[in-house]
Amino acid sequence: MTVPRFWRKQQNRYNLIGTKCETCGQYFYPPRNFCPDCRRDGKIIKNQFKGTGKVVTFSIIRSAGDQFSRLTPYVIAIIELDEGSRLTSQVICEIDEVYIGMPVKQTFRRLGTDGESGAIFYGTKFIPA
């Protein structure tokens, strides 16, 4: 992922900042700038998520793309944040430790690099809570 493409979302990725629709009260992480339910009646504001949630489902990645092949096997999960939105993230734990419903919390980690000499990207991953 190129540097400007990553930087645009740096605030969101570093600090788990998403959005909220003030009209209907729905939370969005990943952030949305348009509420899919209220559409033009929606009012979107920034929202700082608490950073806690639970595992909805998971998998262990054994065969990865070139950016992640050094990390295999690793745990990937869909996490439901306490506010209700869902996101996809790695969970930093033993591969036999993860289960459906496992409580997790955010942590600041390296996400990847842009090639061998490129920028290093940081952001949010999750650990058992």
Place this chain on the structure above:
Amino acid sequence: MREVAVIGVGCTKFGENWDTSFRNLFVEAGALALDDANLSGEQIEEMFVGNMSAGRFVEQEHVGALIADYAGLATDNIPSTRVEAACASGGLAFRQAFTTVASGMADIVVAAGVEKMTDVGTEVTTDVLAAAADREWEGIAGVTFPGLYAMIATLYMDRYGLTREQLAQVAVKNHANGVKNPNAQFRKAITIDTVINSTLVADPLRLFDCSPVTDGAAAVILAPMERAREFTDAPVRVLASSQASSTIALHDRKDICTLDATVAAGNRVFEMAKVERKDIDFVEVHDCFTIAELCAIEDLGFCKKGEAGKLTEEGVTAFDGSLPINPSGGLKACGHPVGATGVKQVYETVKQLRGDAKGRQLDAEIGMTHNVGGTGATVVCNILRRV
């Protein structure tokens, strides 16, 4: 809207076609379809080509013009459009061709799909396919495409009690069908043990739960029903074609185990075709992974959620069952050249309905296709009927 018929079909052998180029794959499928429709080529008025990622697989964009050129149609300057919806690109090309003929914009229209996937290594292929999901919010976390379907499978098994053996039976059944299909990538029967002892790719999915990486192309030619008999004695009518979209990311679905775009496209295609589920004689569904076939059977409304594993185990979806699913071998055994798959499904359906499916012929009057892009962000369904 005019009635639309398929008047000719063509398909290459699917597999690791290292001696054939991207453009020649298409030319081969196109020539077979022209032959089948008794067309010389100059009658073709327009083309739609489904292709997911020639830009990354063979570093070629501008695929519509390239294909028209090497099909010998550049001198006629016909409109040729590449369409893309990841693994549903072929289905989308077919639907575009269908609406073009139905609307009266053109009479003789080609729908084709082509993908050349084996010119790059596995890690690059994995990365290209991950682009079918949300790159900024799924791919960046390191989730692979099999990893996304694996997360559907994890939740599905937990919720509905699907067994590892029931899931494996989907691959066993599709390999059994692939043995009888001369175009299939894998023509080898496997057992449940083959599947459950194969390498883990993304738990719980193993290598034999996954469709392979494939080169291949397919082409079909559409015409208004009223002109179909100028070209063929055995036209097949397209009763309906539907398309639906849903969230690009799996995590945003209302239910992780339900492809709501399949539900929507399914409901629309049945309504448009004016037929019932019980009228369908067989379905070519999008089994990019074993779990995907089970979700498809349920989301299309052929059984309740959570029951497809049991139906598969009982043989209902087998070649000699009451609702054969993927008589071609599906994506699992026939192969999955992503942009070509949606057109190959129509090719197979037409072959079956015309009685041309040598060695794997069903007794069928109405067939259905179901093509998925990504984890269900785009779905195309078609229903075809013998005339």
